[in-house]
Amino acid sequence: MERKMKPESLMMSYGYKPELSEGAIKCPIFQTSTFVFKSAEEGKAFFEVAYGMREKMAGEELGLIYSRINNPDLEILENRLTLWDEAEECAIFESGMAAITTVLLEFLKPGETVLISSPLYGGSDHFIKKVLPKFHINALTFRVGATKDEVIQLVKDSGLADTLALVYIETPANPTNDLIDIAASKEIAKYFSKPVKEIYLAVDNTYMGPLWQHPLKLGADLVLYSATKYIGGHSDVIAGACLGSNELIQRVKGLRTFLGNMASPNTGWLLLRSLETLKVRMDCQATNANKVAEFLNQDARVEKVYFLGNLSEKDGIAYQIKQKQCLSNGAMISFDVKGSEKEAFQFLNALRLIKLAVSLGSTESLAEHPASMTHIDVDPDLKKELGISEKMIRLSVGVEYYEDIINDIKQALDHVHP
Numbered sequence: 001m002e003r004k005m006k007p008e009s010l011m012m013s014y015g016y017k018p019e020l021s022e023g024a025i026k027c028p029i030f031q032t033s034t035f036v037f038k039s040a041e042e043g044k045a046f047f048e049v050a051y052g053m054r055e056k057m058a059g060e061e062l063g064l065i066y067s068r069i070n071n072p073d074l075e076i077l078e079n080r081l082t083l084w085d086e087a088e089e090c091a092i093f094e095s096g097m098a099a100i101t102t103v104l105l106e107f108l109k110p111g112e113t114v115l116i117s118s119p120l121y122g123g124s125d126h127f128i129k130k131v132l133p134k135f136h137i138n139a140l141t142f143r144v145g146a147t148k149d150e151v152i153q154l155v156k157d158s159g160l161a162d163t164l165a166l167v168y169i170e171t172p173a174n175p176t177n178d179l180i181d182i183a184a185s186k187e188i189a190k191y192f193s194k195p196v197k198e199i200y201l202a203v204d205n206t207y208m209g210p211l212w213q214h215p216l217k218l219g220a221d222l223v224l225y226s227a228t229k230y231i232g233g234h235s236d237v238i239a240g241a242c243l244g245s246n247e248l249i250q251r252v253k254g255l256r257t258f259l260g261n262m263a264s265p266n267t268g269w270l271l272l273r274s275l276e277t278l279k280v281r282m283d284c285q286a287t288n289a290n291k292v293a294e295f296l297n298q299d300a301r302v303e304k305v306y307f308l309g310n311l312s313e314k315d316g317i318a319y320q321i322k323q324k325q326c327l328s329n330g331a332m333i334s335f336d337v338k339g340s341e342k343e344a345f346q347f348l349n350a351l352r353l354i355k356l357a358v359s360l361g362s363t364e365s366l367a368e369h370p371a372s373m374t375h376i377d378v379d380p381d382l383k384k385e386l387g388i389s390e391k392m393i394r395l396s397v398g399v400e401y402y403e404d405i406i407n408d409i410k411q412a413l414d415h416v417h418p
């Protein structure tokens with residue numbers, strides 16, 4: 001049997017036929033809003049499929065109609081992205097938030113409940129707690145570290161068990177790298193599922209990207225990405241993605257068509273270019289992150305380091321989850337300097353190579369202060385409980401030469417005066 005090629009080998013060619021584009025080796029930007037039908041019959045057939053009036057016939061492709069429904073740049077990108085997660089289907093969005101909110105709106109109805117892990121990305125947390133209640137959708141929250149039985153009990157005690165419709169988690173949690181068990185979350189979803197109503201599990205996999213964690217293989221029904229992060233990887237585009245089975249992604253794409261939050265052809269083209277180097281970028285970032293963590297671990301001016309590579313058997317459950325579901329230590333490191341906000345700011349203001357900016361997963365290393373930036377609106381008590389302190393710095397490690405990154409951190413620590 002022919003050996004299956006690795007995704008990184010297919011990122012330059014998969015799904016693109018040069019002969020359909022004047023032989024161009026790269027997929028051009030199909031900067032067009034609408035597509036010309038060969039005949040009225042063809043237009044009718046395309047619409048029948050696009051609007052779900054009938055199933056596709058054997059070998060029939062969804063024809064191109066209008067760029068809100070589909071476009072070659074998006075279609076090829078979607079096909080390529082499925083390879084990493086071995087998903088059946090993918091839907092691309094104009095942002096990670098567009099992907100997340102579309103999934104929440106498609107799989108939740110008034111009177112229903114979503115069970116979420118905590119902490120979640122600020123935007124997701126806001127949408128679930130401030131916007132979904134307007135549609136009479138409830139949220140139940142469980143914390144990192146809660147066991148499966150504890151979460152099941154929590155749902156039962158809430159009196160909302162009958163209304164549960166979706167489990168939505170994010171792991172590793174930002175910015176502390178705490179882990180949530182994906183397989184156990186699926187068991188929770190199954191526990192409350194009924195023959196007439198399956199409860200789905202959606203996982204925001206942005207923090208590990210498509211290389212280092214594969215939620216669909218661990219039982220998740222939907223995996224979500226802010227493609228702004230590792231997938232885009234150059235801090236020059238905002239985009240999102242959702243992957244899963246044919247059946248579920250058809251539903252997601254159905255709502256996307258009517259919300260109109262698909263990505264533009266230009267965004268699709270940028271991401272196609274990004275995907276060609278996804279593996280080399282992420283490999284390099286992970287290698288660099290291990291070196292940076294090694295340095296931080298031994299520097300006396302650093303109080304605590306939050307990094308997946310620091311987990312060992314003595315960390316019990318957290319270590320077991322990591323062994324089960326993470327293929328890398330990732331490239332996100334948080335650490336506490338000695339002191340408080342003043343010292344953390346002295347450090348950030350002294351950085352030269354590493355840029356002081358939010359976001360993550362890009363070619364350049366970035367540093368930020370979660371307590372006053374990405375996590376500013378997290379309730380103070382919760383911040384304390386989660387360990388998001390005034391002295392915490394979050395680093396996204398890039399592809400620079402690792403000694404230059406470490407030297408920049410070293411010289412910035414020299415500027416910290418507790």
Ligand SMILES: *Cc1c(COP(=O)(O)O)cnc(C)c1O
Pocket residue numbers: 095096097098121123124170174204206207225226227228229238239240
């Ligand atoms: C950035 C991010 C998002 C939101 O993505 P956008 O592309 O900014 O809309 C969602 N989840 C996580 C974990 C993120 O880091």
